[in-house]
Every structure is written in structure tokens, then in C-alpha cells.
Amino acid sequence: MSHVENRMRRADHFKLGTFSTNCSGGMSVTKIPERWDASWDSNLAVARLLDDAGIDFMLPIARWIGYGGETNFHGHVLETMTWAAGLLALTKRISVIATIHTSANHPAVVAKQIATIDAIGQGRAGLNIVAGWNKPEYEAMGHTLPDDHETRYAYAQEWFDIIQSLWERKGSFDMKTPHFDLKGIEAEPKPVNGRPPILNAAGSELGREFATRNADFLFTSVIDFDRSREEIAELKAQAAAKGRHVDVLTFSHVVCRQTEQEAKDYLQYFAKDNADWVAVDNLVRLQIAHAQSFPHDLLMLIRDRFAMGHGGVPLIGTPEQVADGICALHAIGLGGTTLSFVDYTKEFPYFRDNVLPILEARGIRQPN
Numbered sequence: 001m002s003h004v005e006n007r008m009r010r011a012d013h014f015k016l017g018t019f020s021t022n023c024s025g026g027m028s029v030t031k032i033p034e035r036w037d038a039s040w041d042s043n044l045a046v047a048r049l050l051d052d053a054g055i056d057f058m059l060p061i062a063r064w065i066g067y068g069g070e071t072n073f074h075g076h077v078l079e080t081m082t083w084a085a086g087l088l089a090l091t092k093r094i095s096v097i098a099t100i101h102t103s104a105n106h107p108a109v110v111a112k113q114i115a116t117i118d119a120i121g122q123g124r125a126g127l128n129i130v131a132g133w134n135k136p137e138y139e140a141m142g143h144t145l146p147d148d149h150e151t152r153y154a155y156a157q158e159w160f161d162i163i164q165s166l167w168e169r170k171g172s173f174d175m176k177t178p179h180f181d182l183k184g185i186e187a188e189p190k191p192v193n194g195r196p197p198i199l200n201a202a203g204s205e206l207g208r209e210f211a212t213r214n215a216d217f218l219f220t221s222v223i224d225f226d227r228s229r230e231e232i233a234e235l236k237a238q239a240a241a242k243g244r245h246v247d248v249l250t251f252s253h254v255v256c257r258q259t260e261q262e263a264k265d266y267l268q269y270f271a272k273d274n275a276d277w278v279a280v281d282n283l284v285r286l287q288i289a290h291a292q293s294f295p296h297d298l299l300m301l302i303r304d305r306f307a308m309g310h311g312g313v314p315l316i317g318t319p320e321q322v323a324d325g326i327c328a329l330h331a332i333g334l335g336g337t338t339l340s341f342v343d344y345t346k347e348f349p350y351f352r353d354n355v356l357p358i359l360e361a362r363g364i365r366q367p368n
């Protein structure tokens with residue numbers, strides 16, 4: 001079968017993608033009327049812009065219920081596997097990744113879905129694994145969230161072992177694990193070009209161990225750059241000890257304008273004066289209760305950052321300042337970052353025209 005390059009596999013290239021275009025509000029917990037609507041039309045419009053500009057990937061958030069507040073932040077969400085299928089069919093070069101909850105999706109179904117969307121995209125699909133944390137969401141699905149990370153990640157391991165076996169093994173086979181007893185299972189087609197890029201979104205120690213065993217990328221938060229620099233080096237060493245290579249990605253929010261003051265004024269408008277603080281506090285409270293995705297000692301310090309970009313790294317200012325921020329992420333050892341904008345389609349072209357050329361000139365990204 002013919003295939004095109006999966007841009008997640010490019011070496012020596014600081015990868016840029018978008019995060020959360022499939023969710024209402026995107027990454028910004030704001031009440032402004034022009035906040036991101038996450039409609040299919042908006043997603044397709046931004047995908048075409050990104051694809052033409054040589055952006056590497058699009059990553060969605062898997063979410064089943066909103067966070068409340070006046071806007072019910074993330075109350076309108078396009079399901080990520082079908083979203084990825086549509087986008088892969090309608091783009092040419094960008095990698096599109098599905099974000100999948102282990103508990104809500106049978107692994108044999110996911111193995112086949114990923115192989116199918118990979119065929120649609122001629123090898124441009126990817127899988128982002130989420131092991132679970134959002135208790136009300138589990139309850140909404142009629143599931144019980146295990147309290148401890150050990151149980152969650154042990155289940156995720158079984159789940160992913162089944163997927164990998166289905167991608168690797170020919171013919172039919174039995175597979176018995178503590179939670180699954182599969183008899184005469186088989187899966188054709190396989191993904192187009194071997195195992196697609198695997199991301200694991202996590203912050204805890206066990207999440208990192210899972211990533212170093214299984215993933216190509218750990219997707220995690222960065223708040224304190226010095227702490228992250230050390231953690232990235234440790235994670236890479238941990239992976240190398242297992243004979244594996246794992247890159248680390250983070251997420252950032254961009255407000256890029258001609259002057260620093262314009263960028264700051266816009267930040268004040270959407271993320272301070274008009275933040276949906278009820279939804280922000282629900283989000284932070286749930287993070288503290290059930291996840292270690294953000295270090296808890298830093299979490300309360302960054303309430304403002306949650307309003308801006310769901311706790312992402314702020315890239316606020318002129319094109320030069322935004323490029324400096326991205327280069328600083330590169331310098332601590334990250335392999336890439338997602339970007340979010342309040343209005344992805346409206347704001348991305350300015351970033352494309354003014355920030356991408358700086359990053360290429362500084363040698364951290366290959367030109368198109």
C-alpha cells in the first residue's frame with residue numbers, strides 16, 4: 001500500500017502541532033462570545049491551514065462531559081477517532097492522532113480503528129493513550145475509576161499489549177490477561193507502515209514508566225523549566241535503559257501580536273476579565289483529586305494559566321518573543337509542543353507568517 005511520511009517520525013525537527021481543536025473553548029476557559037466553537041467546519045478549516053503550512057500534527061482531547069461553569073467548558077466535543085478519520089481523508093501531509101481512553105474502548109476495536117484511519121491517511125495516523133483520571137466522566141459512562149495509579153496503568157498495559165499483538169501477529173490467536181479472555185482473535189489490515197506513533201499523556205511516575213515501556217512520545221505539562229529539564233533527561237535515560245527512545249512533548253498557548261502590549265491586552269481580556277472561573281476551579285479541583293498530570297505543589301500557583309490555556313506554557317508577545325519561548329522549550333530537551341490559540345483559524349496565519357520563519361532560521365525546524 002502506498003504511504004506518505006508520518007511527520008511524527010522526522011528526526012532533528014522540533015515538532016509543532018495543535019491541541020484540542022475538537023473541544024469547545026479549545027484550551028481557553030473563557031466566556032468571550034468569540035471563543036472556539038469546535039464545529040466540524042472550524043476543525044476542517046484549521047486542518048487545511050496547518051496542512052498547507054507544514055505543521056506536523058493535530059492532537060485532540062478525549063472528553064465525554066463538560067466542566068460546568070457558565071460556558072460548560074469542553075461541553076461540545078467531537079469524538080477523536082471519527083474526527084481523525086475525517087481529517088486524514090481531507091488533508092495530505094499532517095499527522096492526525098486519535099486520543100483514546102483505555103477504559104471506554106475495547107482494544108480489539110481500537111486496533112482495527114487505528115489501522116483503518118491509518119489506511120485513510122496513508123500512514124499518517126497516531127494513537128494517544130489516556131489511562132484515565134476524570135472521575136465524574138467515568139461515572140457518566142457507568143464505569144468506576146480505580147483510585148490508584150497502579151491499577152489504572154496495569155489495565156492500560158494489558159490493553160495496549162492486546163493492540164500491539166493484533167498489529168504484529170498474523171492469523172488468529174488466543175490472548176488471556178487478567179481483564180480479557182480473547183479466543184480466536186485476529187486483525188487485518190495492519191497499520192500501513194508498522195506501528196503508528198504512540199503518545200502517552202501523563203504526569204505521574206507510573207505514567208512515565210508506562211511511556212518509557214510503550215510510547216514514542218510522553219505528552220506532559222511543563223511549568224518549572226529547570227524541573228522539566230531534569231525530568232526529561234531522566235525519562236530519556238530511563239527509556240534508553242530499556243533500549244528505547246522516547247521524546248517528550250508539551251503543550252503551549254499562543255497569543256502572538258505585533259506588539260507585546262497588544263498580546264498582553266488580549267490575554268487580559270480573554271483569560272482574566274472574562275475567564276470562566278467556575279469552570280477553571282472545577283478543572284483544577286479534578287486534577288488535584290485524581291491525577292498527577294501537573295505537580296500538585298505548582299498547580300494552585302497556575303490558576304491563571306488554566307484560564308489561558310489549560311495549564312499550558314504561555315507564549316505571549318511578539319513573533320520574536322514567541323519564537324524565543326519555543327526555542328527555550330527546545331533547549332530543555334523537549335521534542336516538540338502543541339499550540340493552542342483562542343481562535344485557531346484566525347490567529348494561526350500570523351504565527352505561520354511571522355514565527356515559523358524564525359524557527360527555521362534558527363535551525364530547530366526543517367523547512368516544509
Ligand SMILES: Cc1cc2nc3c(=O)[nH]c(=O)nc-3n(C[C@H](O)[C@H](O)[C@H](O)COP(=O)(O)O)c2cc1C
Pocket residue numbers: 060061062063099101129130131132133134201202203204205206207208219220221251290291292293294
Ligand atoms: C498533556 C496531557 C494531555 C492529556 N489529555 C487527556 C485527554 O485528552 N483526555 C483525558 O481524559 N485525559 C487526558 N490526560 C490525562 C492523562 O491521560 C492521565 O490519565 C491522567 O493524567 C492521570 O494520569 P497521571 O496522573 O499519570 O497523569 C492528559 C494528560 C496530559 C498530561
